[in-house]
Amino acid sequence: MGYDLNMRVWRGDGSGGDFASFTVPVEEGEVVLDAIHRLQAEQAPDLAVRWNCKAGKCGSCSAEINGKPRLMCMTRLSSYDPTETITVTPMRTFPVIRDLVTDVTFNYEKAREVPAFTPAEPNTGGKFRMQQVDVERGQEFRKCIECFLCQNTCHVVRDHEENKKAFAGPRFFIRAAELDMHPLDAKSDRKKFAQAQQGLGFCNITKCCTEVCPEHIKITDNAIIPMKERVVDTKFDPLVWLGRKIFRRDQLETAEEETHTVVTSDAAAGMSQGAAPEVHAWHRPAPAPQHSPISHGGATVSEIASDRPGSSSPFGDDMSFPLTHDELTYQHPTADDVR
Ligand code: SF4
Ligand code: SF4
Numbered sequence: 001m002g003y004d005l006n007m008r009v010w011r012g013d014g015s016g017g018d019f020a021s022f023t024v025p026v027e028e029g030e031v032v033l034d035a036i037h038r039l040q041a042e043q044a045p046d047l048a049v050r051w052n053c054k055a056g057k058c059g060s061c062s063a064e065i066n067g068k069p070r071l072m073c074m075t076r077l078s079s080y081d082p083t084e085t086i087t088v089t090p091m092r093t094f095p096v097i098r099d100l101v102t103d104v105t106f107n108y109e110k111a112r113e114v115p116a117f118t119p120a121e122p123n124t125g126g127k128f129r130m131q132q133v134d135v136e137r138g139q140e141f142r143k144c145i146e147c148f149l150c151q152n153t154c155h156v157v158r159d160h161e162e163n164k165k166a167f168a169g170p171r172f173f174i175r176a177a178e179l180d181m182h183p184l185d186a187k188s189d190r191k192k193f194a195q196a197q198q199g200l201g202f203c204n205i206t207k208c209c210t211e212v213c214p215e216h217i218k219i220t221d222n223a224i225i226p227m228k229e230r231v232v233d234t235k236f237d238p239l240v241w242l243g244r245k246i247f248r249r250d251q252l253e254t255a256e257e258e259t260h261t262v263v264t265s266d267a268a269a270g271m272s273q274g275a276a277p278e279v280h281a282w283h284r285p286a287p288a289p290q291h292s293p294i295s296h297g298g299a300t301v302s303e304i305a306s307d308r309p310g311s312s313s314p315f316g317d318d319m320s321f322p323l324t325h326d327e328l329t330y331q332h333p334t335a336d337d338v339r
C-alpha cells in the first residue's frame, strides 16, 4: 500500500548547500532510488543524481541514507518505518559536483597507479592454466562493482583530505591482493607497492569497509589482512632473512634492479646503434650498500650478528613506514614508457 514519504535531500554544489524537505508519494516494494526519481520527475527536475542499472550492478547510485553509505537502488523503503524521515546525502569523502553527485576522480587516479597484471609469458593459444582454488580466490575480488562505498567509509580518508595522496583505500587493497595472489602474475614487488605506495600501513583493520560493501566482499579478512601478512613475511620472515645472509648482496641488488626497470623500444633501437639504453626506473634505484659489497658469496661475522636484514631495504634502512607522500617515488609506466 502506498504512502507519503518524508524526505530530506542535500542540495548544493562545491561551494555549499543545505537540506531541502519533500513529501513524495511512494508505492509498496519501491527503493530509495524510486523515491528520488519520482521527486525528480514531479517536484525537483534539476535534482542531480547519478544512476545507471537500478540493479545493484553498476555502482553509480552510491549515497548516504540516514547517514549510512548505501546503494540507493538496493535500499528498500520497507526497511524503514513509514513515518520515518529519510535523509539522503552525497558521499562525504569525495568533492560534491552537484546535489547527490560526487567527483570520484580520486579512485580512478589510484586505479591507474596499480601496475597491470603481468604474466610471465604471453597467453598464446589460451594456454593459461589455474587451479580452481586460485580462480575462486580472485573471483571474490572481481565481484567489485566500483561503487566506492568502502572508499567513502574508510576513516583514513573520510575526514582527512591530507591522507588521500598516500592512501589508495580498501577498493585498491583488494586489487593489490587479487594480483599478488594470482598464480600467473610475475610481478614480484606488489607487496612493497601496497605498503609503500598504497599506504597499506595506514589501515588499522576496523572492518568498516567490509560492512558497507554491497557485494559482501570480505575486504579486510580476505584481502587486507593477507596483504599485511605478506608484507611482514617478506620483510621479517626468518627464512627470507637467512636467504639474505647467504646470497651475495650485490646479486640481490642486481636482481632487484632488473625487476624494476623497463627499457623502451626506442632505447632498444638505440642500443642496437651502440647508444646507451634509456631506462625508466619503476622504483627509485636501490641505495648503494652501506657496507663493502661481499665478494666471496658469504656473510661477514658482523652481518650475521646484526639484528637487521642482510640486504638493505630498497627504501633505505633508516626509513620507517608508512612513508610520507614526498618520499614515494614509484611511478606506473605510462603507455609511452612501454611502447
Ligand atoms: S579496515 Fe582499513 S581500509 Fe577498511 S575502513 Fe578500516 S582502516 Fe579503512
Ligand atoms: S569493494 Fe565493495 S564497497 Fe568497495 S568499491 Fe567494490 S563493491 Fe563497492
Ligand code: FES
Residues within 6 Å of the ligand: 051, 052, 053, 054, 055, 056, 057, 058, 059, 060, 061, 062, 071, 072, 073, 074
Ligand atoms: S543504479 Fe546501478 S548500482 Fe544502483
